[in-house]
Amino acid sequence: MATLSQFVTLVSSDDFSFIVLRSAACLSGVIRRMLDPACIIFSHASLLYSVLTLTDGFVEARTNTCHFENISGMVLEKVCEYMYYNEKHRDGKDVPDMDIPPELCLELLMASDYLDSACPSLLHMALLTAA
Amino acid sequence: MSGRRNGNRIRGPQSALTDFLAANNISAAQIRDDHERRQREARNNGEGPSIAAGAAATPATGEDGADEDVVEIDEEEEERVREDSKKRKRKGEVEALEKIKKAKAGKGKGKEEKGKSKGKGKTKGKKGKKGDPDDDDDGDSDDDFDPDDLSRDMYKKSRPLPGQFEHCEICSKRFTVTPYNIEGPDGGLVCTPCGKELKKDVKAEKKSAAKQPQGRKRRKLESDRLDGLVNRGAKSLQQMCIETVAKHHDDVEELGDMPAPLVERLSQIFSKQRVLKPKTLPLFLRPDLQSVVLHDAAYLEADDYKQIFAVVPNVQKLVLGNTCQMKDEAMEYMLERCSKLKHVQLYASNLVSTEMWEKFFTVMGGRLESLALKWLDNALEDESVEVMARECRNIRRLKFKLCRRLGERAVAAIATLPKLQHLSLQLSRDVSNESLISLIEQRGPKLLTLSLEKFLDADDSLLAAIHSHCRSLQKLRVSENDTITDAAFTSLFTAWPNASLVFADFNATRDIDNNNSDGPLEDPIGLGSAGFTALMAHSGQALKHLDISSCRHIDLVALSEAFCSSDAVYPALEYINVSFCSRVDTEVVEGIFKACPALKKLVAFGCFDVGAVRVPGSVVLIGVPRAREGIEQFGGYFDGDGVGIQGIEIGGMAVEVGA
Numbered sequence: 001m002a003t004l005s006q007f008v009t010l011v012s013s014d015d016f017s018f019i020v021l022r023s024a025a026c027l028s029g030v031i032r033r034m035l036d037p038a039c040i041i042f043s044h045a046s047l048l049y050s051v052l053t054l055t056d057g058f059v060e061a062r063t064n065t066c067h068f069e070n071i072s073g074m075v076l077e078k079v080c081e082y083m084y085y086n087e088k089h090r091d092g093k094d095v096p097d098m099d100i101p102p103e104l105c106l107e108l109l110m111a112s113d114y115l116d117s118a119c120p121s122l123l124h125m126a127l128l129t130a131a
Numbered sequence: 132m133s134g135r136r137n138g139n140r141i142r143g144p145q146s147a148l149t150d151f152l153a154a155n156n157i158s159a160a161q162i163r164d165d166h167e168r169r170q171r172e173a174r175n176n177g178e179g180p181s182i183a184a185g186a187a188a189t190p191a192t193g194e195d196g197a198d199e200d201v202v203e204i205d206e207e208e209e210e211r212v213r214e215d216s217k218k219r220k221r222k223g224e225v226e227a228l229e230k231i232k233k234a235k236a237g238k239g240k241g242k243e244e245k246g247k248s249k250g251k252g253k254t255k256g257k258k259g260k261k262g263d264p265d266d267d268d269d270g271d272s273d274d275d276f277d278p279d280d281l282s283r284d285m286y287k288k289s290r291p292l293p294g295q296f297e298h299c300e301i302c303s304k305r306f307t308v309t310p311y312n313i314e315g316p317d318g319g320l321v322c323t324p325c326g327k328e329l330k331k332d333v334k335a336e337k338k339s340a341a342k343q344p345q346g347r348k349r350r351k352l353e354s355d356r357l358d359g360l361v362n363r364g365a366k367s368l369q370q371m372c373i374e375t376v377a378k379h380h381d382d383v384e385e386l387g388d389m390p391a392p393l394v395e396r397l398s399q400i401f402s403k404q405r406v407l408k409p410k411t412l413p414l415f416l417r418p419d420l421q422s423v424v425l426h427d428a429a430y431l432e433a434d435d436y437k438q439i440f441a442v443v444p445n446v447q448k449l450v451l452g453n454t455c456q457m458k459d460e461a462m463e464y465m466l467e468r469c470s471k472l473k474h475v476q477l478y479a480s481n482l483v484s485t486e487m488w489e490k491f492f493t494v495m496g497g498r499l500e501s502l503a504l505k506w507l508d509n510a511l512e513d514e515s516v517e518v519m520a521r522e523c524r525n526i527r528r529l530k531f532k533l534c535r536r537l538g539e540r541a542v543a544a545i546a547t548l549p550k551l552q553h554l555s556l557q558l559s560r561d562v563s564n565e566s567l568i569s570l571i572e573q574r575g576p577k578l579l580t581l582s583l584e585k586f587l588d589a590d591d592s593l594l595a596a597i598h599s600h601c602r603s604l605q606k607l608r609v610s611e612n613d614t615i616t617d618a619a620f621t622s623l624f625t626a627w628p629n630a631s632l633v634f635a636d637f638n639a640t641r642d643i644d645n646n647n648s649d650g651p652l653e654d655p656i657g658l659g660s661a662g663f664t665a666l667m668a669h670s671g672q673a674l675k676h677l678d679i680s681s682c683r684h685i686d687l688v689a690l691s692e693a694f695c696s697s698d699a700v701y702p703a704l705e706y707i708n709v710s711f712c713s714r715v716d717t718e719v720v721e722g723i724f725k726a727c728p729a730l731k732k733l734v735a736f737g738c739f740d741v742g743a744v745r746v747p748g749s750v751v752l753i754g755v756p757r758a759r760e761g762i763e764q765f766g767g768y769f770d771g772d773g774v775g776i777q778g779i780e781i782g783g784m785a786v787e788v789g790a
C-alpha cells in the first residue's frame with residue numbers, strides 16, 4: 001500500500017478547507033480514526049460523513065479529507081491553530097497559552113469535545129479536580 | 132522735540148518669523164552678531180575647519196565640508212582647532228543654558244530650548260539628544276540645522292503663557308491656561324476635565340501592565356501541580372477553552388447545546404472561582420439535564436433554589452455544596468416538584484429543620500438511593516435517622532460526615548438498611564465498639580465501601596469483625612485512630628478471603644503520646660511495619676490508591692522491602708500518600724517510582740530524609756521540603772532500561788501541618 005500522504009484536508013460546514021500535517025491532525029482521536037485506512041468500521045455516526053465500505057476503511061481515509069458538518073470555518077481554523085501549537089510545544093515547559101477569543105470559546109469547547117483533542121480526557125480532569 | 136520725534140518712530144510690518152522670534156525672546160540681531168563673531172574667530176585661528184557661510188546646511192553637507200577640510204590640514208592644528216571649538220561650544224552651551232533658565236518661566240519643553248539653542252547654534256539642534264557634545268562634526272554645529280525641524284517648530288504653536296486663553300484639543304472649549312494643564316495626544320493643551328480623563332486612562336493602563344506580586348507565578352505552578360495538571364507540553368484545548376469561559380463568566384449568556392459532562396466541568400470551575408452566583412446560575416440549568424452539580428451554592432438564595440427545581444424537574448442526581456441558604460420551603464418545593472430524584476448530596480444545609488428532614492425521608496421513601504450529608508450542626512437527630520432507616524429501604528450509598536447530633540442509635544439504625552453497599556461515617560459523638568461490630572456483622576458481606584473516620588476508640592475487635600464478615604470490600608478506610616494495634620492490622624490482611632482492595636486509606640493510625648513519639652515498640656499502635664507488609668502482600672496487585680500518611684511507626688525496613696526489592700511491582704498504583712512517615716527516604720521514593728509504572732501522584736510532606744530525587748516525567752511529586760530554592764529540573768521520561776532522567780521537582784515548599 002502506498003505511504004500515507006503527509007498532509008490531510010479538513011473541511012468545515014461552510015466549505016472552508018484547511019490543509020494540515022497529518023501528524024498534527026491526528027492529535028484528535030476522531031480524525032485519526034477517520035483517516036486510518038486500517039480502521040475497522042463500526043460506523044454509528046449520524047454526524048460523521050462517511051460511507052461504509054466492506055473493503056478499505058472510510059472514504060476519508062482514501063481521499064485524505066475529513067468533512068465536519070457541525071463545525072464552522074472559524075472554529076475549525078482555531079482548531080487547526082491549536083493542533084500546530086500543541087505539536088510545536090509538545091515537550092516544552094511553561095508554554096504560553098494560546099490566545100482564544102472569548103466569542104469563539106464556547107463553540108470551540110464543543111468542537112474540542114467532539115474531536116476528542118489531546119489528553120487528559122474530560123473525566124480524568126474532573127476526577128483530578130475533585131480529588 | 133527730538134524726544135517726541137524719537138518716540139514716534141514708526142515700525143514697519145514685521146514678518147511672521149520676526150514675530151515668532153520676538154515672542155520667544157530670541158533676537159535676530161543678536162544671532163547675526165554672534166555668528167559673525169564666530170566666523171571671524173575661526174578665520175583668525177587659521178584654516179581651521181571651515182565654517183560654511185552662514186546658511187543652514189544639512190548635517191550631511193556640513194560633514195562633507197568639514198571632512199574635506201580636515202584632510203587638508205595636518206593633525207596638530209586640527210586637534211587644536213577641535214579643542215578650541217569644543218571649548219567654544221562648551222562655553223556657548225553654558226551661556227545658552229543660562230539664558231534658557233532665565234527665560235523659562237512656565238514655558239514648556241524643548242521647543243524653546245530648541246529654538247534658543249539653534250539660535251545660539253551651540254549644541255546640536257535637538258534638546259533630547261544628550262548624546263555627544265563632542266560631535267564628529269567639529270564646530271559645525273551652527274550648520275547642523277535641520278531645516279525640516281526648524282520649519283516644523285516655526286509652525287508649531289508655542290505654549291501660551293498662564294493666564295491666556297486656549298482652546299482645548301479634545302473638546303474645543305475655551306479655558307485659561309495654568310501651569311498644570313497637560314498636553315493632549317497631538318501636542319496641544321487640554322482643559323482640566325479632559326486632562327483628568329486622560330490621566331485616568333494612563334493610570335488604568337499602567338495598572339494593568341503592572342507586575343504581579345512576586346510569588347504569584349510560583350503559587351500558580353504549585354496550585355496546578357496539586358490539581359494534577361502536569362507541567363509539560365501544551366494544555367489541552369478543552370482546558371484552555373474552559374479557562375477562557377471562566378475568565379469571561381460575566382459575558383456568557385447561554386451555554387447552548389453543550390454535553391452534560393462539559394457542563395459539569397464548567398460548574399466545577401465556576402465553583403472553584405466562586406463565581407457561581409444567581410446571575411450565572413441559569414447557565415447550568417437546562418430542562419433536559421438529569422443531574423445538577425453545583426459545588427459552591429453559597430451565593431444562591433432561597434429563590435434560586437426554587438429556580439433550580441423549577442427549571443430542572445426531572446433531575447435525578449442533585450449535588451449541592453455549601454447550601455447554607457437552603458431553607459425548608461426550598462426543600463418542600465423540591466419534594467413536590469422533583470419526582471425522579473434518586474441521589475441527593477447536600478453539604479452544609481443547616482437551615483433545614485429536623486422535621487423537614489423527617490418529612491424528606493418520608494416523602495422520598497423508596498425512591499432514595501443515595502444520600503450524602505455533611506456538616507449538619509443542629510438538625511439531623513438520631514430519631515431522624517431511624518425514620519430514614521424505616522422509610523428508605525433502598526438506600527445503597529450513605530455518607531454522614533460531621534453531623535454533630537448523630538450517635539450510637541443512628542449507627543444501630545443504619546445497620547438495618549438491607550441494600551447498603553457504600554457506607555461512610557464520621558461522627559462526633561461516641562460510638563461504642565459493640566454498635567460498630569454489630570453494624571459490620573449485619574451489613575458486612577455486601578459492603579463494597581467502608582469508611583470509618585475518627586472513631587478514636589475503635590479497637591482491634593472492629594478489624595477482627597471486618598476480617599470475618601466483609602467479603603466484597605473494594606475501598607476501606609479506617610483513619611484517625613490511636614487504639615488499634617499493628618497486630619490487628621496484620622491479622623486483618625493475613626488470609627483474608629476478601630479480594631484485593633482498590634482503595635486503602637489508613638492515615639493517622641498511630642499512637643499519640645508526646646513523651647514517646649515512637650510509640651510502644653513491642654506492640655506498635657496503628658498501621659506499623661508488619662501491618663503494612665501484610666497490606667501490600669494482600670492488596671498490592673489491584674491497589675490504585677494508597678494512603679499511609681502519618682503512620683509513623685512504619686519503619687524503613689518494611690518500606691524498602693515493599694518498594695525497593697527487585698521484584699516489587701504494583702501495576703495499578705496511581706496515587707500514594709506517605710506524608711509524615713519520617714522513615715521514608717530517597718531510596719524508598721526512587722523505589723516507588725520504579726515499582727509503580729502507573730503512578731501519577733506521590734505526596735510526601737514532612738519526609739525530611741528525601742533528598743535530591745529524580746522524578747520521572749509522568750509523576751507529580753508534592754511536598755518534598757528540600758529547600759533548594761525552587762530549583763526545577765526539567766526532563767524526560769524513563770528510558771527503556773528504567774534509568775530516570777531528572778524530572779520536575781520543586782523544593783522549598785511550605786510543610787503541611789499534621790500528624
